[in-house]
Amino acid sequence: MRALNVAALMMFAVACAKENGNQSATASSTPTSSSQSVDLTGAGATFPYPLYSKWFSDYANVTGVKINYQSIGSGGGIRQLSEETVDFGASDSPMSDEELAKAKGGPVLHIPTVLGADVITYNLPGVTTPLRFTPDAIAAIFMGRIKKWNDTRLASLNPGVALPNQDILVVHRSDGSGTTYIFTDYLTTAVPAWKTAVGKGKEVKWPVGLGAKGNEGVAGQVKQTPGALGYVELAYAKQNNLPVAAIRNKSGQFVVASVAAVTAAAAGAAKALPPDTDYRISIVDAPGADSYPISSFTWILAYQKQKDAVKGKKLVDFLNWALTDGEKQAGPLDYAPLPAEMASTVRDRLKTIDLTGTK
Amino acid sequence: MTAISAEAVQKDRRRLRVHEAAIGDRIYEILTTACALVVPALVIAIAIAIFAAAWPAFAKVGLSIVTSTDWDVRAGKFGAAPAIFGTLVSSVVALIIATPLAIGVAIFLSEFSPKWLRQPIGFLVDLLAAVPSVVYGLWGIFVLLPLLREQVMPFLRDTLHLGATPFFTGPAYGPSMLAAGIILAIMALPYISSVSREVLLAVPRSQREAALALGATRWEMIRDAVVPYAKSGIIGGIMLGLGRALGETMAVTMVIGNRLEISASLFSPGYTMASLIANQFGEATSDLHLSALMAVGAILFVITLIVNAVARWLVWQVSRGRVS
Numbered sequence: 001m002r003a004l005n006v007a008a009l010m011m012f013a014v015a016c017a018k019e020n021g022n023q024s025a026t027a028s029s030t031p032t033s034s035s036q037s038v039d040l041t042g043a044g045a046t047f048p049y050p051l052y053s054k055w056f057s058d059y060a061n062v063t064g065v066k067i068n069y070q071s072i073g074s075g076g077g078i079r080q081l082s083e084e085t086v087d088f089g090a091s092d093s094p095m096s097d098e099e100l101a102k103a104k105g106g107p108v109l110h111i112p113t114v115l116g117a118d119v120i121t122y123n124l125p126g127v128t129t130p131l132r133f134t135p136d137a138i139a140a141i142f143m144g145r146i147k148k149w150n151d152t153r154l155a156s157l158n159p160g161v162a163l164p165n166q167d168i169l170v171v172h173r174s175d176g177s178g179t180t181y182i183f184t185d186y187l188t189t190a191v192p193a194w195k196t197a198v199g200k201g202k203e204v205k206w207p208v209g210l211g212a213k214g215n216e217g218v219a220g221q222v223k224q225t226p227g228a229l230g231y232v233e234l235a236y237a238k239q240n241n242l243p244v245a246a247i248r249n250k251s252g253q254f255v256v257a258s259v260a261a262v263t264a265a266a267a268g269a270a271k272a273l274p275p276d277t278d279y280r281i282s283i284v285d286a287p288g289a290d291s292y293p294i295s296s297f298t299w300i301l302a303y304q305k306q307k308d309a310v311k312g313k314k315l316v317d318f319l320n321w322a323l324t325d326g327e328k329q330a331g332p333l334d335y336a337p338l339p340a341e342m343a344s345t346v347r348d349r350l351k352t353i354d355l356t357g358t359k
Numbered sequence: 360m361t362a363i364s365a366e367a368v369q370k371d372r373r374r375l376r377v378h379e380a381a382i383g384d385r386i387y388e389i390l391t392t393a394c395a396l397v398v399p400a401l402v403i404a405i406a407i408a409i410f411a412a413a414w415p416a417f418a419k420v421g422l423s424i425v426t427s428t429d430w431d432v433r434a435g436k437f438g439a440a441p442a443i444f445g446t447l448v449s450s451v452v453a454l455i456i457a458t459p460l461a462i463g464v465a466i467f468l469s470e471f472s473p474k475w476l477r478q479p480i481g482f483l484v485d486l487l488a489a490v491p492s493v494v495y496g497l498w499g500i501f502v503l504l505p506l507l508r509e510q511v512m513p514f515l516r517d518t519l520h521l522g523a524t525p526f527f528t529g530p531a532y533g534p535s536m537l538a539a540g541i542i543l544a545i546m547a548l549p550y551i552s553s554v555s556r557e558v559l560l561a562v563p564r565s566q567r568e569a570a571l572a573l574g575a576t577r578w579e580m581i582r583d584a585v586v587p588y589a590k591s592g593i594i595g596g597i598m599l600g601l602g603r604a605l606g607e608t609m610a611v612t613m614v615i616g617n618r619l620e621i622s623a624s625l626f627s628p629g630y631t632m633a634s635l636i637a638n639q640f641g642e643a644t645s646d647l648h649l650s651a652l653m654a655v656g657a658i659l660f661v662i663t664l665i666v667n668a669v670a671r672w673l674v675w676q677v678s679r680g681r682v683s
Contacts, residue, residue: 074642079644096644174612175637175638176639203639203642211628211630212613213613224505224508
C-alpha cells in the first residue's frame, strides 16, 4: 500500500513538473515568434468551412496571423457573436432583427464572402438526362401533392423521359441547417402556396418525407432508395457526382447548377442593391437568363465597432484579403465567388468598421 | 537484554507500520468519500441546470410539450409527444429483440459452453459495447436499411401476412422505428448479456447440484434453480440495456427517419427525444426554441430517472421473492 502511495505521489509530481515545463517552454517561445500577432477566433457555419479553413491556413502562411474557427453551425456562430465570445461569426442565413437587437456588442455588419446553392438530386435508375423541374413542381412534391414520378405535371416538363409509376420518397434535412434555409427561402419566394403552408427556416415542419442528418445523410438515403428525391448543397453534389436536376428560373430558362450560374444569380441581384444595403439580402429566384435560382450568400458577421483595435485591424485586413485573393480559391472548391463589382463594394464597406477601440 | 531490545524494536516497527497504514486508510477514505459526493452533486447540478434552462418553455407552452404532436419552430409550437413516443417505442422494440438473445447467450456461456469457447464468445459480445455509435449508424445506413427495405420488411408484411396488423403496414423505405429498434437492440445486447452472464456464473454450485440430485434435467435445472436465483441481476442488466437504448442518439438519428409523427406501424419513420435535441440544437437561435429543446432534455432525464427507479424496485421485489 505504501509503495502504491509513493508511486502515485511520484506520478503526480512528474505530471506537475511536465506541465510546468510545457508552460515555460511555450511562454518563452511566444514572445520571440509572434509578439504582435493577435489570434482571431471565429465560429459558425459549417457549409463554408472547407473554404474558410483553406483561407485561414493560407492567410497564416502569408501573414502569420492565426485564425481559429469552429464550425459549430450558423446558429451557434450567431449566439457566440452575440455573447462576444468570438471575434467574428459566420452564418448561412442573415441574422433576424430580433437577433441583431440581442447582440451585446452593438450593430453587426453582414459581410458576404462567397455563394452556395442547393441542388435537387434524385434516384431514378435508367434516367440519364437531367430532369427538369419548375418551382411549383418542387413545392408540390415536397408538400405531398405530387406523389408519383409519372404524375402528368412532371411528365409534361420532361417529354421523352420514361418516368416510372413509382412513389416519390421525399428526403429532407433533419438537422437545422443553412441548406434547408436556402431551399425553403426559395420555395417561399417562388411559390405562394408554400409560403402559407410551410414557410422558410433552418428547420420547418415538413408535410411529407424522411429526415436525414447532414448532406451526406440526405445523399446516402437518396442514393440507396430508387424513387427518392432530396436537396443537397451544390459543392457536396459535385464532389460526389450526384445526378442533379435543371430548375426553371425566373426568366423561364432551365438551368443546371454550376459555379458560374450561381455567380450569375448574385450579379443579377447585386445590380438592384441600393448603396446603403446591409447585405442581408436573399438572391433566391434571381432575375437573369443564366441565373440558378436556389442560391444564397454566406456571411461573416462582425461588429461595426471593434472593441479591441488591434484585433479589429487584423480582422479587417483578413477580410480584405479574403475578398480579393481568397475569392480566387472559391471556384476550385466548388463555391461561387462574389461577382467582381460586388466584392469591391463590400471591401469599401469594410472601411466603415470602427477601429478606434475601447481598450 | 539484547533479546528485549530486539523485541522492542520489532514492536516499534509494527506500531509504525500500523500507524502508516492508518494514514493511508484515512487518505483513501477521504478520496473515495470525495468521489462519492462529487458524482451525486454533479447529477443534481446537471438536473438544476437543465430544468432552469427548460423553465421558460415549460412556462410558455406548459404541458402541451408532452401532449401535443405539433412541433413547428417557426410558429413557436413545441409539442414533443411524437419524440417521447418514439423514444419509448424504439427502446421497447430494442428490449423485445435483445432480451431473449442476450439471456440466451448468457445461459449458453454459463451453462453449456465448453471452457475454451467461453472467453472468446464473451469477449466478442462485450466488444459490441465498445463499437462507437456512429459506426453502428453507418452500418445501419449501408447494410441494415437496404436489408430491411428489400428483404425483411416485404417478408414480414407480405410473406408472414403481418401487414394485416397495424404494426407492419405501409411502404417499406428502410428508415423506420423498426430499424431504430434493431440498432438499439444490438447496442443494448452486450449490457444485458454481460450482466446476466456474471450473475448466472455467480449462482452457487450447490444450487445446481441440488436440482440435479432431485432428478431435474439440465433444462429443468436452469429453468427452476439457476435462472430464478439470478433473476434480480438479470432484470438489473435489462434495465441497464434499457437505459442505454433510451439515451442513444447518433445511431438512432441516422436510421429512424426523423419524422415527428405518431404511427402504430413500425415501418413508419419516427423520432426520438435525443435525436430531436441533436438535430436542432446546433442551429437553434430563438430563446424559446433553445428552451424547448432543454425541456425535451428534462423530460428525457425524468423518464430515465423513472426507469431506474422502476428497475430498483423490481430488483428489490425480486430479491425479496415477492415476484415469483
